[in-house]
Amino acid sequence: MGNFQLCPKFEKGMQMLGKRWTGLIINQLLSGPQRFSEIKADLPISGKLLTERLKEMEEEELVTRKVYAEVPVRVEYELTEKGRALQPVMKEISKWAEEWVEV
Amino acid sequence: MGNFQLCPKFEKGMQMLGKRWTGLIINQLLSGPQRFSEIKADLPISGKLLTERLKEMEEEELVTRKVYAEVPVRVEYELTEKGRALQPVMKEISKWAEEWVEV
DNA sequence: ATATTTAGTTACGAAATGTAACAAACGAAG
DNA sequence: CTTCGTTTGTTACATTTCGTAACTAAATAT
Numbered sequence: 001m002g003n004f005q006l007c008p009k010f011e012k013g014m015q016m017l018g019k020r021w022t023g024l025i026i027n028q029l030l031s032g033p034q035r036f037s038e039i040k041a042d043l044p045i046s047g048k049l050l051t052e053r054l055k056e057m058e059e060e061e062l063v064t065r066k067v068y069a070e071v072p073v074r075v076e077y078e079l080t081e082k083g084r085a086l087q088p089v090m091k092e093i094s095k096w097a098e099e100w101v102e103v
Numbered sequence: 104m105g106n107f108q109l110c111p112k113f114e115k116g117m118q119m120l121g122k123r124w125t126g127l128i129i130n131q132l133l134s135g136p137q138r139f140s141e142i143k144a145d146l147p148i149s150g151k152l153l154t155e156r157l158k159e160m161e162e163e164e165l166v167t168r169k170v171y172a173e174v175p176v177r178v179e180y181e182l183t184e185k186g187r188a189l190q191p192v193m194k195e196i197s198k199w200a201e202e203w204v205e206v
Numbered sequence: 207a208t209a210t211t212t213a214g215t216t217a218c219g220a221a222a223t224g225t226a227a228c229a230a231a232c233g234a235a236g
Numbered sequence: 237c238t239t240c241g242t243t244t245g246t247t248a249c250a251t252t253t254c255g256t257a258a259c260t261a262a263a264t265a266t
Contacts (some may be wrong), residue, residue: 006127006145007147007197007200007201007205009159009200009201009204009205010130010200010201011127012200012204013196013199013200013203013204014126014127014130014196014200016200016204017120017121017125017126017196018120018121018122018125018126018194019121019145019266020121020122020196020222020223021121022121023117023120024109024114024121024123027113027117028109028131033246035243036142036243036244036245037243038173038243042109043109044223046223046225047245047246048223048224048227048245048246048247049222049223049224050245051146051224051245051246052222052223052243058152059263065137067244070243071231071232071233071234071242071243072231072232072241072243072244073230073232073242073243073244074233074243074244074245074247075243075244075245082203085199085202085203086199087191088125088195088198088199089192089195089199091115092191092192092194092195093113093117093120093192094110094113094157095187095191096116096188096191096192096237097110097112097115097116097117098110098112098113100116100185100189101112101113101116102160102195102230103112103114103117115215121254123254138212138213139212139213139214140211140212140213148255148258149254149255149257150213150214150215151214151215151216151254151255151256152253152254152255153214154213154214154215155253155254165231170213172261172263173212174211174212174262174263174264174265175210175212175213175262175263175264176211176212176213176214176261176262176263177211177212177213178213178214
């Protein structure tokens, strides 16, 4: 590991987005608030990891968590302003992937 | 790509960018071709992982690898067109990080 | 023969991830 | 009262990936 002079904000942001599943979860939530089971149904992620990622994203203030005491319980996750601000990033990734990624 | 389903190209692209170090390496190489030791000096990544990532990125056709039989040997990595096409993505991430990320 | 330099590779312990079974909560069904 | 169904997690454990440090290969200069 060498010494590094890199924009610390960019580096930290990249580390957040570069964590497995985080980008896909944000992209999911850009279409609106969703409950745990909805996110889980739309992504090939396990419940354990989804819980873990959402907790981290809550700590980073990317999402908020709301519990509705219904039966059965409903828990909804919604992007914060900081999270929604990632829309242009996701849009650029979409454009790039559409043009360059082979499935 | 429809709005109602997860786009496979986006998912694969996100998995590539979402791999640890990949984004930072691409960002480094956006400033021009660089040799192994230069990338390693500028990022807090170990030689082992850098080798691994560069190999993967070569397979994904994000970078090319050129060996110069000098003494000692020089190995340069350069972004392909596909790799350079990620510049707008990196720019948006920079903008977001600058505004929202606390170091 | 030994030292120097770059670009890796290897061995091994630590951390992250994936899988599947289980738990809490609470009303509904029997 | 007991069991079932449903969501949102949690726990235990196996697998994979990562980080660190020592080591190798190749070519030349001393």
